[in-house]
Amino acid sequence: MKRRMSDIKNLYERYNAMPTNELEDILYDIEMSAALTLGMNTYTEQQHKQVLRQILKERNVDISRLFEA
Numbered sequence: 001m002k003r004r005m006s007d008i009k010n011l012y013e014r015y016n017a018m019p020t021n022e023l024e025d026i027l028y029d030i031e032m033s034a035a036l037t038l039g040m041n042t043y044t045e046q047q048h049k050q051v052l053r054q055i056l057k058e059r060n061v062d063i064s065r066l067f068e069a
Helices: 002-016 019-038 043-057 062-067
Strands: none
Touching: 002 043, 019 043, 019 062, 043 062
16 A cells, blocks of 8 residues: 555656646546557556546646547
């Protein structure tokens, strides 16, 4: 459990230093990749998505608009 928290903290720090538009692109790419593999997400992808969604939410980004057609 301690390792997992450390991993998430490192991801958070790394992603939080990036511009919002890059974070949106990364989240979109991960989500689309999962859609192409019938929704099969790896543990690592889940960690990245969790951190990206958290940061984007903190930046008041409407995540649902990223996936509108």
